[in-house]
Amino acid sequence: MDLRSRCHPGQSLSVAALPFTVLPCWSGRVQVASDAAVLAERVATSLAQALEADPGRILGLATGRTMEPIYAALVRKLGAWPAQQQADLRRRWRSFNLDEYVGLAAGDPRSFAATMRQQLGDPLGLGQAQLRLPDGRAEDPGQEASHYGQAIADAGVLSLQLLGLGLNGHVGFNEPPCLASAACRCLELSASTREQNSADFGGDPMAGPSLAITLGLAEILQAQRIVLVVSGGGKARILRRLLQDPPDPALPASWLQGHPGAELWVDAAALGA
Ligand code: GLP
Secondary structure, eight states, rough: HHHHOOTTOOOOOOOGGGGOOGGHHHHHHHHEEESHHHHHHHHHHHHHHHHHHHHEEEEOOOOTTHHHHHHHHHHHHHHHHHHHHHHHHHHHHEESSSSSEEEOOOOOOOOOHHHHIIIHHHTTTTTGEEEOOOTTOSSSSHHHHHHHHHHHHHHHOOOOEEEEETTTTTTOOOOOSSOOOOOOOEEEEEEEHHHHHHHGGGGGTSOOEEEEEEEHHHHHSSSSSOOOOOOOGGGHHHHHHHHHSSOOOTTTGGGGGOOEEEEEEGGGGTHHH
């Protein structure tokens, strides 16, 4: 099946058009784009529309290669807004990121804090307190995780949670096995994840941090809307499992299946097409 040719920009395929059977729970919740660039544009458009409707909504944000073109497109779209509307957004913006490496200061270019500042904070002119992440240099990472989870609970409901997918099925840094009840915590990263992210640490999986602070599935599943974005052929195997297998601790992202506001935005390559 040539999925690519059937995915024109702005057009969606129904799950019935996918080259394999998909769990009924995903019906009507999968958006397929022809390639990663089109996918990024479409996700960014959806985010911009959500912010236009309510600039004060609390966003849950992610990092990773999947997010880079999305944030670039979002910055471009928001930059085209009238000056007054941009100023209003700047004033009201509130976001919390999913995770951070333990041991990296916000000023370290390999930290997620630095990535967010570079990709979103600086281009949009956001203050430090508006673009929140866990503090990777906190003396007690476990306590920092509890405080971070509490800060989100105090802020209110996450209106929209953006997610990428790890090669082992993690979301945030919720490594398998993981229960849906897991809360914000400090945890050990798996060998697979350290390998996946090794490019940021000179290509050596052992050179990167071994610990991270992550929001748990418990906080993620409380978001009103969840947008999981998956692109590239490297994710085809894990995406297929997510689309076909029932919820299981071995596949942390599978807990999204039971969330009524969870959406899956993918490109044709991620579907193995
Ligand atoms: C990383 C991050 C996630 C990210 C995911 C996918 O390890 N902790 O937040 O979404 O894995 O990363 P990528 O988009 O680079 O494939």
